[in-house]
Amino acid sequence: MSKIEEVKAMLEAGKAKLVPGLVQEALDEGAEVQTILQAMIDSMGVVGDRFSAGEIYVPEMLMAAKAMSKGVDVLKPLLTGGTSSTLGTCLIGTVEGDLHDIGKNLVAMMIESAGFDVVDLGVDVSATKFIEAIKVNKNVTLVACSGLLTTTMPAMKQSVQEIKASGLTGFKVMVGGAPVTQEYANEIGADGFAPDAGSAAVKAKELVKA
Known part of the structure; x- marks a missing residue:
């Protein structure tokens, strides 16, 4: 071997x-x-x-x-000159009003191991904070919004829609979490959805390379 x-x-x-x-x-x-x-x-x-x-x-x-x-x-x-992250920077955070981070942390690890530079914004992240982070970080190619509570679904919708309406470009928005479905992701205008951490890494690469 x-x-x-x-x-x-x-x-x-x-x-x-x-x-x-x-x-x-x-x-x-x-x-x-x-x-x-x-x-x-x-x-x-x-x-x-x-x-x-x-x-x-x-x-x-x-x-x-x-x-x-x-x-x-x-x-x-x-790893010289940024070649380590061929896929760019992924911003990840749990949406406003939600303090769960185990799922998010797992997804962050999987996405990082897929070849992204990951910037973890933590929990209870507002739409404004997501947008500010996109502005200050280099080469953002993916924004991942996590939510575990049904009650925070409106906050996820608001985040996705405000990010999309911000005029910033060059990245895709992915959502996930226990109550989130593909149908809901489509409804709120997200570019991608993943049901778990393993498929999140696969989906992240698909979105960025698409």
Whole structure:
């Protein structure tokens, strides 16, 4: 088994303590930085698919995401000139009036492991705050709005519509959360919807590359 294959296997197993050392060994053997990064992104895709299929659960997914993060930390100093985030910046936040962040944090990790720079705006994020963040961050290609409460659906609608009406361009808006459906996403004018963290990473890439 090559070092890169070992990295992938340990990442999928959520072995956060082992992944950085294996990444370093792969580098020492002459593997390209981008090759290692892509291998880890592919592995997180596998983890996401298994999560979506109900084969693994949130704890396993979090462990794999942590392992990915530790591996990326080894590569970061070697990723020059912003090539690390080929997909641009994703702003993510839980909409105004909602303080839930576990789902959002999972989605943020998955989207980051798919190759985005993620800026987490936290919880209880107003439409105005989303718009301000789009203005101050470079190369925003995706805005992700999360909501877990049925009562905050109007706030999600307001956020999406105000972001769309802001005159700012160059990005797509994605929504998700327990009460959100594809129909609701269509109704409020979002560009995309994902039912869970695994599919969110896939959808994020689809939207940005479309």
